[in-house]
Amino acid sequence: MGPTLDFLTLLPYASELLQGLTTTVMLTVVTTLTGLTLAVAVAYLRVNGQPWVRWGLSGYVEVTRNTPFIVQLFFIFFGLPGLGIKIDAITAAFIAMTLNLAAYSAEILRAGISATAKGQLEAGRALGMTTLQSYRHVVLVPAFARVYPALISQSIIVMLGSAVVSQISVFDLTYAANFIQSRNFRSFEVYLLITLVYLLLAFGMRRSFMLVGKRVFAYQQGEQR
Amino acid sequence: MIEFTFWDILRNLLLATRWTIVLSLIAFVGGATVGLVLTFMRLSSSRWLQRLTALYVDLFQGTPLLMQLFLIFFGAAALGHPISAWWAASIALTLFTSAFLCDIWRGCLEAVAKGQWHAARVLGMNYFQSMRHVILPQALRLSIPPTVGFSVQVIKGTALASIIGFVELTKAGTMLNNATFEPFTIFALVALLYFALCYPLSCYARYLEKKLYDAGLR
Amino acid sequence: MTLVYVDNVHKAFGDLEVLKGINLSVAQGEVVAIIGRSGSGKSTLLRCLNQLEKHDSGKITIADKQLDAASMSPKELSENVGMVFQSFNLFPHKTVGENVCLAPLVVRGEGKTEVEKIAREVLEKVGLSDKYDSYPAQLSGGQQQRVAIARALAMRPKVLLCDEVTSALDPELVGEVLRVLEALAAEGMTLILVTHEMGFARDVADRVVFMHQGRIHEEGAPSELFSNPQTPELKQFISAVL
Ligand SMILES: Nc1ncnc2c1ncn2[C@@H]1O[C@H](COP(=O)(O)OP(=O)(O)OP(=O)(O)O)[C@@H](O)[C@H]1O
Ligand SMILES: [Mg+2]
Numbered sequence: 001m002g003p004t005l006d007f008l009t010l011l012p013y014a015s016e017l018l019q020g021l022t023t024t025v026m027l028t029v030v031t032t033l034t035g036l037t038l039a040v041a042v043a044y045l046r047v048n049g050q051p052w053v054r055w056g057l058s059g060y061v062e063v064t065r066n067t068p069f070i071v072q073l074f075f076i077f078f079g080l081p082g083l084g085i086k087i088d089a090i091t092a093a094f095i096a097m098t099l100n101l102a103a104y105s106a107e108i109l110r111a112g113i114s115a116t117a118k119g120q121l122e123a124g125r126a127l128g129m130t131t132l133q134s135y136r137h138v139v140l141v142p143a144f145a146r147v148y149p150a151l152i153s154q155s156i157i158v159m160l161g162s163a164v165v166s167q168i169s170v171f172d173l174t175y176a177a178n179f180i181q182s183r184n185f186r187s188f189e190v191y192l193l194i195t196l197v198y199l200l201l202a203f204g205m206r207r208s209f210m211l212v213g214k215r216v217f218a219y220q221q222g223e224q225r
Numbered sequence: 226m227i228e229f230t231f232w233d234i235l236r237n238l239l240l241a242t243r244w245t246i247v248l249s250l251i252a253f254v255g256g257a258t259v260g261l262v263l264t265f266m267r268l269s270s271s272r273w274l275q276r277l278t279a280l281y282v283d284l285f286q287g288t289p290l291l292m293q294l295f296l297i298f299f300g301a302a303a304l305g306h307p308i309s310a311w312w313a314a315s316i317a318l319t320l321f322t323s324a325f326l327c328d329i330w331r332g333c334l335e336a337v338a339k340g341q342w343h344a345a346r347v348l349g350m351n352y353f354q355s356m357r358h359v360i361l362p363q364a365l366r367l368s369i370p371p372t373v374g375f376s377v378q379v380i381k382g383t384a385l386a387s388i389i390g391f392v393e394l395t396k397a398g399t400m401l402n403n404a405t406f407e408p409f410t411i412f413a414l415v416a417l418l419y420f421a422l423c424y425p426l427s428c429y430a431r432y433l434e435k436k437l438y439d440a441g442l443r
Numbered sequence: 444m445t446l447v448y449v450d451n452v453h454k455a456f457g458d459l460e461v462l463k464g465i466n467l468s469v470a471q472g473e474v475v476a477i478i479g480r481s482g483s484g485k486s487t488l489l490r491c492l493n494q495l496e497k498h499d500s501g502k503i504t505i506a507d508k509q510l511d512a513a514s515m516s517p518k519e520l521s522e523n524v525g526m527v528f529q530s531f532n533l534f535p536h537k538t539v540g541e542n543v544c545l546a547p548l549v550v551r552g553e554g555k556t557e558v559e560k561i562a563r564e565v566l567e568k569v570g571l572s573d574k575y576d577s578y579p580a581q582l583s584g585g586q587q588q589r590v591a592i593a594r595a596l597a598m599r600p601k602v603l604l605c606d607e608v609t610s611a612l613d614p615e616l617v618g619e620v621l622r623v624l625e626a627l628a629a630e631g632m633t634l635i636l637v638t639h640e641m642g643f644a645r646d647v648a649d650r651v652v653f654m655h656q657g658r659i660h661e662e663g664a665p666s667e668l669f670s671n672p673q674t675p676e677l678k679q680f681i682s683a684v685l
Binding site: 062065069070072079082083156163167181187191192199202203 | 284287288289290292293295296299300302303377381382384385388395398399402407408409410411412413415416419423427
């Protein structure tokens with residue numbers, strides 16, 4: 001086989017590609033929402049929780065940040081059933097991605113909160129708000145706005161990292177690629193195409209995040225550099 | 226079937242950890258070398274070189290590391306020169322690392338205040354003198370914490386080499402799992418070993434960052 | 444003797460015309476204070492004088508040598524024109540002594556012992572000889588600015604440009620820097636300073652130049668200019684700042 005590219009042999013597999021794409025996109029959308037939500041809770045509790053809560057959460061964040069995603073995924077999918085907790089592949093992927101994104105984002109948010117919190121918290125207290133109320137109404141949004149670019153990047157990293165969920169047989173984009181190349185033996189073309197799709201997904205994600213950011217953080221348009 | 230005790234498992238995992246470390250070192254040293262060249266290409270006055278390096282960085286940061294591995298592994302085969310998983314993993318991780326380090330280092334060079342360039346210029350220094358005596362020493366100090374921090378990403382990245390059949394820590398874990406069916410113990414141990422490699426580096430990076438911060442440089 | 448000669452200099456940033464034909468000549472040993480509203484082009488003029496900005500048209504000569512990339516190297520330029528910035532711009536990774544010695548060493552290629560001797564001299568002049576081995580971060584703002592002045596002097600420039608060198612300082616630190624400049628003026632150093640310190644301009648400057656919308660709107664001896672402004676713009680400016 002000479003070094004020629006032949007993308008036409010991919011055509012019959014359009015439906016597999018579509019299925020893979022759908023799975024990757026759905027997983028990403030859902031875990032971005034759950035992951036960021038969980039991150040807010042973790043970031044809040046790491047500052048304001050009981051000592052043992054703070055301790056436990058620090059452990060979770062550090063372990064997650066210092067082990068490979070694929071090992072986390074294997075631990076959840078293969079390891080937990082050993083304890084009698086049975087989960088299917090897509091659920092394992094969902095849990096692993098959520099926990100992973102939440103750990104990184106909680107750390108990012110914590111930086112944003114500590115940069116924002118002091119003055120805002122005092123202002124909130126002066127207005128008679130409780131800590132939780134202050135967070136909800138006057139700390140969280142500015143903190144989020146401050147670290148929003150880092151959160152975008154982290155969400156994209158998790159999306160790209162989700163390629164390894166194919167290893168537990170989740171039918172995502174990479175799984176589709178593996179599937180197709182095992183049939184048509186055109187591995188290079190397949191992976192090139194899929195890589196391009198990931199690139200477009202990353203690009204699209206950044207764009208949509210920025211559009212959302214523009215609306216949500218519209219109040220600070222004036223001060224944006 | 227062979228019986229594995231806990232200690233057999235641990236011993237096998239520890240042996241495999243060596244290859245994780247070796248691959249990480251190759252990727253980091255290779256990546257730093259290529260990354261250094263890229264950083265200077267990025268800073269050169271040629272618009273073409275700037276664009277080219279920016280594109281390189283965007284491509285590697287915008288695609289999964291797993292795909293980069295596959296493309297190199299299968300791409301080499303498609304070109305008629307099949308390479309081993311060793312080579313594929315080393316090359317892919319080197320390129321991946323170089324793109325991120327280039328981005329980090331460029332950021333550090335740009336983080337040195339514009340006024341420093343002006344002051345050097347006004348004192349009569351040319352580009353290279355300014356770079357050497359004024360900008361680089363400051364950028365270097367800024368770059369150490371994030372560079373150490375990124376080494377953690379490199380170590381974690383090597384886990385993906387398991388997917389193309391390179392036997393390092395993660396692959397050893399899955400192989401042992403297939404032989405023993407003790408997934409909980411094995412993957413907990415695998416995670417623990419990665420943690421033992423990565424956590425000290427993370428702490429060191431944080432310590433260095435704090436030191437810079439306290440010195441008023443950040 | 445004319446040291447700095449500026450002839451019909453223009454400078455625009457895109458569509459924004461910032462300098463619209465500046466004519467100015469400064470004699471050897473003269474102290475010229477440039478005043479004017481924010482955005483009138485004072486900094487831009489100063490930055491053209493040492494080519495941090497390239498002027499679009501017109502001619503600038505220093506000691507009869509034309510100022511442009513073709514006829515003056517950065518090294519030569521730095522031996523003619525020194526500059527002190529509002530934000531000090533000291534090199535934070537080098538000690539005070541190293542800050543002062545760096546350019547004479549690497550740009551002029553002078554010997555280490557000689558350079559160190561000069562460094563001690565100029566630091567003495569700004570009253571900081573005891574800070575030779577300190578790092579900039581260990582000094583007060585006023586001290587840092589005095590180091591910056593010493594660093595510029597170590598290149599022995601013919602003229603020293605100062606762009607609002609006291610604006611970033613706490614009020615109680617302004618005096619020590621102004622006293623250093625005053626002493627330099629008394630020694631015969633040629634100074635061109637952009638300043639908001641009207642009292643200083645009145646007491647120390649030989650001539651005050653009022654810039655308005657990219658042009659030199661009015662100039663003259665400080666006593667005359669401040670007590671008897673001719674144009675409504677200068678009148679308004681003076682009443683606003685005094
Ligand atoms: N590099 C640049 N690019 C674009 N515009 C510039 C640049 N530098 C200065 N300007 C503009 O040129 C005009 C004059 O600026 P300049 O800094 O010379 O004013 P100034 O008289 O020094 O004011 P100030 O008292 O505030 O320092 C301003 O409108 C400024 O925004
Ligand atoms: Mg100015």
